[in-house]
Amino acid sequence: MGTASEWANVAFYGGFWGGIMLLIQLLKGKSETQRLWPMGALEWSFAGLLFGLMFVFGWRTLHWPLILITGLSVGGLFLQAIYARIKASRDSSKATPSSS
Secondary structure (H helix, E strand, C coil), X not given: CCCHHHHHHHHHHHHHHHHHHHXXXXXXXXXXXXXXXXXXXXXXXXXXXXXXXXXXXXXXXXXXXXXXXXXXHHHHHHHHHHHHHHHHHHHHHHHCCCCC
């Protein structure tokens, strides 16, 4: 399942990549991005974990013990995307008054 050194590399590379992507997203300055900031941080955390796993372990991430962590990371990205879409839909429906 990997050595401590490999897991330290996963944390470093995943944290670095996820942090840079989150920083780029925040520097764009869009109001929607800033409103969904906690979810954006969660999104880039899952994406950073997946990046770190794939960068360090390569195709070994598809073998038994690591596939669980890889699946959780992909599942977390998927659930976060669904939640962000639902939240954005609710926010936009509250912002536009219905004409009756």
